[in-house]
Amino acid sequence: MDRRTGRLLQRSRILSQILFTVIFFFLLVRSGGGDAARLPWAGLFFYFDPLFLWVVLLAGPFLRIFLLALAPLLLTLLLGRFFCGWVCPLGALNQFFTWLGSRRRQRLVPVARKPLRLKYLLLVALLAASLFTVQLLGWLDPFSLLTRSAATVVLPGANALLQQALLAGPEPLYELGRRVLLTVTQRTFLQAAGIGVIFLGLLLLNLHRRRFFCNYLCPLGGLYGLLGRWSLLRLAINPKCRSCNACAGHCTYYGSPFKDYLKSECVVCFNCVVDCPEAAIDLRFGFPGAGRRPALDLGRRRLLGASAVGLAAAALPLVAPARSSRTHAFLRPPGAVSEKKFLEKCIRCGACMQACPTNALQPAVFQAGLEGVWTPVLVPTSGYCEYECHRCTQVCPTRALARLTLEEKKQFKIGTAVIDRSACYTYADGYNCAVCEEHCPVPEKAIRLRDVEVHDFRGRLRKVRQIYVVPDLCIGCGICESVCPRSDIPAIRVGAEEEQREIPSG
Numbered sequence: 001m002d003r004r005t006g007r008l009l010q011r012s013r014i015l016s017q018i019l020f021t022v023i024f025f026f027l028l029v030r031s032g033g034g035d036a037a038r039l040p041w042a043g044l045f046f047y048f049d050p051l052f053l054w055v056v057l058l059a060g061p062f063l064r065i066f067l068l069a070l071a072p073l074l075l076t077l078l079l080g081r082f083f084c085g086w087v088c089p090l091g092a093l094n095q096f097f098t099w100l101g102s103r104r105r106q107r108l109v110p111v112a113r114k115p116l117r118l119k120y121l122l123l124v125a126l127l128a129a130s131l132f133t134v135q136l137l138g139w140l141d142p143f144s145l146l147t148r149s150a151a152t153v154v155l156p157g158a159n160a161l162l163q164q165a166l167l168a169g170p171e172p173l174y175e176l177g178r179r180v181l182l183t184v185t186q187r188t189f190l191q192a193a194g195i196g197v198i199f200l201g202l203l204l205l206n207l208h209r210r211r212f213f214c215n216y217l218c219p220l221g222g223l224y225g226l227l228g229r230w231s232l233l234r235l236a237i238n239p240k241c242r243s244c245n246a247c248a249g250h251c252t253y254y255g256s257p258f259k260d261y262l263k264s265e266c267v268v269c270f271n272c273v274v275d276c277p278e279a280a281i282d283l284r285f286g287f288p289g290a291g292r293r294p295a296l297d298l299g300r301r302r303l304l305g306a307s308a309v310g311l312a313a314a315a316l317p318l319v320a321p322a323r324s325s326r327t328h329a330f331l332r333p334p335g336a337v338s339e340k341k342f343l344e345k346c347i348r349c350g351a352c353m354q355a356c357p358t359n360a361l362q363p364a365v366f367q368a369g370l371e372g373v374w375t376p377v378l379v380p381t382s383g384y385c386e387y388e389c390h391r392c393t394q395v396c397p398t399r400a401l402a403r404l405t406l407e408e409k410k411q412f413k414i415g416t417a418v419i420d421r422s423a424c425y426t427y428a429d430g431y432n433c434a435v436c437e438e439h440c441p442v443p444e445k446a447i448r449l450r451d452v453e454v455h456d457f458r459g460r461l462r463k464v465r466q467i468y469v470v471p472d473l474c475i476g477c478g479i480c481e482s483v484c485p486r487s488d489i490p491a492i493r494v495g496a497e498e499e500q501r502e503i504p505s506g
Contacts, residue, residue, distance in 0.1 A: 128310030415476025430456030
């Protein structure tokens with residue numbers, strides 16, 4: 001194949017990467033402000049992920065839309081690991097940062113096979129853990145990782161920087177940007193620093209080794225690599241080769257068709273074809289046995305060891321106090337299935353956090369135990385569950401949050417408000433305060449007022465309109481806690497008491 005054809009294929013790959021990355025971020029941004037009826041399409045990329053097909057097969061009930069994940073698997077058997085090089089948006093970002101560091105690194109680095117095994121061993125460990133209802137695939141899956149990082153760090157950070165830039169300009173430009181680009185309120189997330197450091201660190205590692213995450217850590221890349229090893233498409237050297245090894249100059253895994261060619265690692269980027277001065281590289285189709293080169297040797301002992309690590313990772317959360325405790329202090333979003341099933345289904349993607357208009361949903365730290373890290377929890381001090389909104393239930397790709405209609409969501413009880421009488425003005429100080437009652441969205445009012453006589457903080461007897469909660473009407477939206485006027489701690493708090501974890505009937 002000549003350089004001209006190789007350059008055409010290389011540019012086609014770059015355009016494909018840009019196109020799919022733009023589509024990914026367009027769907028993600030639209031999920032934060034688009035029509036609720038179209039929100040299920042925000043998870044389009046998740047439906048093509050075979051790892052999440054595995055998740056819904058184990059957790060059930062099976063969602064037929066995930067059969068779309070069979071398409072890239074079948075194409076991988078034909079074209080090799082093309083998905084990583086042509087489609088994956090995180091792969092495109094890794095490729096971009098690799099390109100940024102390419103000028104700094106002129107010398108050839110020999111392919112290191114041992115680190116390449118790590119992603120396959122991670123894949124085995126994560127699959128083994130998921131067999132025992134501990135879902136850790138979402139921590140490293142590229143779509144979950146990118147969605148979570150973009151929703152909690154990249155998009156809020158871009159919004160803050162753009163806001164500062166527009167504030168420095170003319171007012172008409174700021175007003176236009178506020179209507180078209182900026183979010184109504186600046187979003188903040190409790191774990192933004194940690195998630196951001198991890199995400200930025202993975203991108204910067206590409207300056208050290210090409211496509212670091214793709215080559216060494218990505219479990220989805222490991223799955224495609226296992227299948228790509230048996231693909232029909234392969235690169236082959238023809239008699240024009242002068243053994244110059246120029247084809248290794250920009251190989252994503254530091255190999256080359258001339259030396260250390262690994263079909264399982266080749267992302268069909270065509271950099272080697274462009275770099276070859278003699279047009280000595282051909283594309284050929286044939287059964288895997290034809291011209292086969294040595295593959296990565298994972299070894300049975302390594303696979304058994306990875307499985308053991310996965311089982312150990314599954315065992316730790318199962319014996320942790322958070323799993324065995326009958327009570328918990330955190331709130332789940334509306335539509336959340338039973339906690340055990342929720343942890344099996346949730347892929348920690350953060351799509352619900354991006355869709356939430358009030359910034360109420362936050363990534364958990366250890367409230368739900370180790371296995372609950374980065375799962376969504378509702379934090380009323382950050383925001384509240386909007387009564388007229390059911391967006392989070394529409395975007396969850398695996399139905400860890402059941403898809404509720406707006407009327408079903410309005411009836412879904414995620415917790416109950418409780419008054420802290422030592423802090424509430426109407427109890428502790430003898431003042432009239434009705435802020436929480438005024439904001440309660442339930443038509444029958446779950447927070448009400450009653451006339452009582454109390455002693456104020458000076459000891460004088462006076463009449464006060466005191467608030468109280470009707471537990472049977474409270475849905476736990478958290479707006480009362482969010483708007484409480486106390487500046488130290490909210491005088492009314494929402495807990496998980498009487499939370500609902502079943503889909504409303506009818």
